Amino acid sequence: xxxxxxxxxxETNSLFGLNDNGDLVFKxxxxxxxxxxxxxxxxxMKNNEFISIRDKHGKEVFxxxxxxxxxxxxxxxxxxxxLAATFMMKxxxxxxxxxxxxxxxxxxxxxxxxYKFQTQIDYWPQVLNxxxxxxxxVTGNVFYIDSPYELDEKSLHLLWPYLD
Amino acid sequence: MDNLAFDTxxxxxxxxxxxxxxxQPGSLPKTVxxxxxxxxxxxxxxxxxxxxxxxxxxxxxxxxxxxxxYLCLVNVNNDTSDxxxxxxxxxxxxxxSSITGVKDSTGLSCATLRIDCDTTxxxxxxxxxxxxxxxxxxxxxxxxxxxLANVDIEIDNADRxxxxxxxxxxxxxxxxxxxxxxxxxxxxxxxxxPYRLQLSVGIISAVVVTLMSLIVPFLTMRIIDDIYNxxxxxxxxxxxxxxxxxxxIAILVIVFVIREFSHWIRLRTMSVLGEYVAxxxxxxxxxxxxxxxLNYFTKKQTGSLISRVSNDTDRLxxxxxxxxxxxxxxxxxxxxxxxxxxxxxxxxxxVVIIPIPFLLWSFVLHSRTLNRIFTKAWRTWSKITEILSxxxxxxxxxxxxxxxxxxxxxxxxxxxVTTNQFNEVHRTWTKFWPRILLALHLTLVAVxxxxxxxxxxxxxTSLAPLSFGTFLAFLLYMGMYFxxxxxxxxxxxxxxxATSSAHRVFEVMDTEPEIKKSDSxxxxxxxxxxxxxxxxxxAYDGIRKVxxxxxxxxxxxxxxxxxxxxxxxxxxxxxxxxxFYEHNSGSILIDGIEINKLDIDMYRQQIGxxxxxxxxxxxTILDNIRYADKTKSLSEVIDAARAANAHDFICRLPHGYETxxxxxxxxxxxxxxxxxxxxxxxxxxxxxxxxxxxxxxVDSETEKNIQDALDHLVEGRTVFAIAHxxxxxxxxNRIFVLQDGELVEQGSHADLLEKEHGIYRRLTTLQHEMHExxxx
Numbered sequence: 001x002x003x004x005x006x007x008x009x010x011e012t013n014s015l016f017g018l019n020d021n022g023d024l025v026f027k028x029x030x031x032x033x034x035x036x037x038x039x040x041x042x043x044x045m046k047n048n049e050f051i052s053i054r055d056k057h058g059k060e061v062f063x064x065x066x067x068x069x070x071x072x073x074x075x076x077x078x079x080x081x082x083l084a085a086t087f088m089m090k091x092x093x094x095x096x097x098x099x100x101x102x103x104x105x106x107x108x109x110x111x112x113x114x115y116k117f118q119t120q121i122d123y124w125p126q127v128l129n130x131x132x133x134x135x136x137x138v139t140g141n142v143f144y145i146d147s148p149y150e151l152d153e154k155s156l157h158l159l160w161p162y163l164d
Numbered sequence: 165m166d167n168l169a170f171d172t173x174x175x176x177x178x179x180x181x182x183x184x185x186x187x188q189p190g191s192l193p194k195t196v197x198x199x200x201x202x203x204x205x206x207x208x209x210x211x212x213x214x215x216x217x218x219x220x221x222x223x224x225x226x227x228x229x230x231x232x233x234y235l236c237l238v239n240v241n242n243d244t245s246d247x248x249x250x251x252x253x254x255x256x257x258x259x260x261s262s263i264t265g266v267k268d269s270t271g272l273s274c275a276t277l278r279i280d281c282d283t284t285x286x287x288x289x290x291x292x293x294x295x296x297x298x299x300x301x302x303x304x305x306x307x308x309x310x311x312l313a314n315v316d317i318e319i320d321n322a323d324r325x326x327x328x329x330x331x332x333x334x335x336x337x338x339x340x341x342x343x344x345x346x347x348x349x350x351x352x353x354x355x356x357x358p359y360r361l362q363l364s365v366g367i368i369s370a371v372v373v374t375l376m377s378l379i380v381p382f383l384t385m386r387i388i389d390d391i392y393n394x395x396x397x398x399x400x401x402x403x404x405x406x407x408x409x410x411x412x413i414a415i416l417v418i419v420f421v422i423r424e425f426s427h428w429i430r431l432r433t434m435s436v437l438g439e440y441v442a443x444x445x446x447x448x449x450x451x452x453x454x455x456x457x458l459n460y461f462t463k464k465q466t467g468s469l470i471s472r473v474s475n476d477t478d479r480l481x482x483x484x485x486x487x488x489x490x491x492x493x494x495x496x497x498x499x500x501x502x503x504x505x506x507x508x509x510x511x512x513x514x515v516v517i518i519p520i521p522f523l524l525w526s527f528v529l530h531s532r533t534l535n536r537i538f539t540k541a542w543r544t545w546s547k548i549t550e551i552l553s554x555x556x557x558x559x560x561x562x563x564x565x566x567x568x569x570x571x572x573x574x575x576x577x578x579x580x581v582t583t584n585q586f587n588e589v590h591r592t593w594t595k596f597w598p599r600i601l602l603a604l605h606l607t608l609v610a611v612x613x614x615x616x617x618x619x620x621x622x623x624x625t626s627l628a629p630l631s632f633g634t635f636l637a638f639l640l641y642m643g644m645y646f647x648x649x650x651x652x653x654x655x656x657x658x659x660x661x662a663t664s665s666a667h668r669v670f671e672v673m674d675t676e677p678e679i680k681k682s683d684s685x686x687x688x689x690x691x692x693x694x695x696x697x698x699x700x701x702x703a704y705d706g707i708r709k710v711x712x713x714x715x716x717x718x719x720x721x722x723x724x725x726x727x728x729x730x731x732x733x734x735x736x737x738x739x740x741x742x743x744f745y746e747h748n749s750g751s752i753l754i755d756g757i758e759i760n761k762l763d764i765d766m767y768r769q770q771i772g773x774x775x776x777x778x779x780x781x782x783x784t785i786l787d788n789i790r791y792a793d794k795t796k797s798l799s800e801v802i803d804a805a806r807a808a809n810a811h812d813f814i815c816r817l818p819h820g821y822e823t824x825x826x827x828x829x830x831x832x833x834x835x836x837x838x839x840x841x842x843x844x845x846x847x848x849x850x851x852x853x854x855x856x857x858x859x860x861x862v863d864s865e866t867e868k869n870i871q872d873a874l875d876h877l878v879e880g881r882t883v884f885a886i887a888h889x890x891x892x893x894x895x896x897n898r899i900f901v902l903q904d905g906e907l908v909e910q911g912s913h914a915d916l917l918e919k920e921h922g923i924y925r926r927l928t929t930l931q932h933e934m935h936e937x938x939x940x
Contacts, residue, residue, distance in 0.1 A: 021278070021280075021288045022288075022290060023278075037269055040272075043272055083221060084221070084269070084271045084274055084275075084276045084292060085269075085271035085272065086271060086272055087217075087221050087271055087272065087273055087274040088272050088273040089273065089294075099539075101664055101667045101668070102337060102664075102668070103334065103337050105185060110223075112217075112221070112222055112223040113222075113223040114187065115187065115223070116185060116186055116187055117296075118185055118334055118337060119337075120337045122546070124543045124546060137295075137296075138333040138334055138336070138337040139294070139295045139296040139298070139333040140273075140295035140298070140333075141273045141274075141294050141295045141296060142272050142273040143273070160536070160540065161536055161537070161539035161540035161543065162539075162540070162543065163540075164581075
């Protein structure tokens, strides 16, 4: 089964919902309810479009072209389950960037609180456009900086070498 | 298992890393342990992990702890009434017996663990955590999954597993060896000790160069004050002046000769000494690399290791040959100059010396600024490298899609950005040096300012008189300040570069081989080839068992086929037989002797391996065939090549056995390379032979050639053959079928085919069907 949003959503009231355990469930009119997980096709460029819905075997059962095409209950359910899937810590201030043996240590303040992480010395933050910078640490965590030029003076000074 | 009482036996390195690089505790806090003791009496901690995100994705401070009977999440909140006290609450407490399943899902930067229970009394727990906690949480998931499959996992030390899991990504990215810069420099200096004599000569020569440099302005002063002025005043005659002047000229010549001779001695001694030290480090490093276990090479990239032996040792040569002496001399020169100036005239001396700390500090600041701009320039440079390493190997794709112009534009744009960035570097340093020169010139002006009234003192002022010779010497000495200050300015960068390289080198040298040689090894030669596994278990990471309680006995000369899906444990068995890794539990007996007690070098000499990817070294085919034993005669080489079905194709090559293969050598087909590798294995007449997917990546005709060669090879040896094409194992005496690390079936090809629901039978049928499909 592989469907896209535009053809099926209009025919059903709530294509998606959450079960008692908080799992996202897919409720197509033609088959049984399935517990599914959402996966973003373009996590940075379009984080509310092209969402691949996968069953427990990892097989795509549905592709949401845009969240806005979903009914409100489905929108809420998918959005909620996307919370963990799309979560990244947003850096709001940089306290220190310190290069040492093969790693670069970052001491930052995120929206979630103060955090320390490390990147490899030859890894450079990914500048997606002037307003979005992604930093992947050695553990796989991804941090982002939205509008880097609006950071405080010290943070911008420290970040400057990593900006285009 | 770890008792709830506090455990202090954890390796300090991991905890140090956690404390230095993260904001989370290095182990389960004592308060949490004590709390759990009071709540769960008699329980012991099996494994635990830190949980850093709550359900709303806010940072939190909680511990997921598994004991014998429970899984619980303990929240740690600061007590609002007492900041030094934690407020602990159990978020959930589940009996492990009620857990029916565990699921984890991953997002961009966080993962979610769901626990299914056969209870309806509470909402099923959801645990969210950042990827930093992933390894520690995956330990818990693994133990839970195994216990659901009725397999008990023993974890020796929960603290150690937790700290290892958190520190591991940092340790992998960084170096395993952690030490401060000073201790690294001292350790580096210890390599100079065998060359004490040369080092002393180098240092003494450098001191002589410095002293000779200081004499020149002094002699100038003497010419002015002791010869020129007395002559002008008529105190000495022209002949006396000329005679004294000639004497000073002669001294000057001697000074310059000594100076340049010492300079030559210093350069020669130190550069040669640096090469010797770099050679010693390279030898020690390479020797140690050869001793390291295979596991180490899976953790480190090949490029990184090569770079350590080549680039890093070269950088150390630079530091040892010149850096150390340069910096020492610079410091000596500054101190020496300052003393000389103070002795000549303390008032003017102060005018010169007072700005020095400020100038040195400006070098430090400049170095920081430059470092920041350089970082940006290197980043843009790395983008150019990325484009090159993408498009040059992929040039066929670029041309096929007609994207040459786009790639040129992309490269040019990045090239411009990089040029601008490096120009910024040049703008910065070119701006800095004139400022420093200006500061020095202003100091000079200050010297003039204070000196002139004293030079023209006619005895009517209270100023101390100053001779013209002293003044001129001052000016000359001031000119000598610049170079040592520049050297001191570069000191930080030099030490950073050298210690980083030394750190990378020492990290390898300090890595202990995982397989330790026995103190009194048993030399087993000749080997009969009997192999016995007694309840052998093995886990590459210490937790997830790849082999579980495997037992078998193989007679000398028997051929064993190893069958199973990827990850079943086939290659692990052969790796343990070759002792590339050490088994965790059970015993491996070779001819009845524990494998750990054998002389490993002698044992491996009697093992032959033919691997899926036949790696050939750069050199001739002859060199490659007799790689294991250079003493083999040419006729033995030809015999081995004949047995490997390689002789005919080798003779067809224009340079025969002397054809260069390997990197930049002749490109051989996969089958040809494989047959050379078979000849390489045959020539040492191994008693144990391991064939790991030797025919998996070649076409049918080549496979037949290789198979024929292998048929010659297996005779009279104990053979372990791994093959996905089961038809190649028909000649095996026995076939071992592995599934998830367990030996689930064994018997001859015919016996196994008779098992109605047997795995081997199912696999054979499946392959037959696939073959039919492709044949159609």
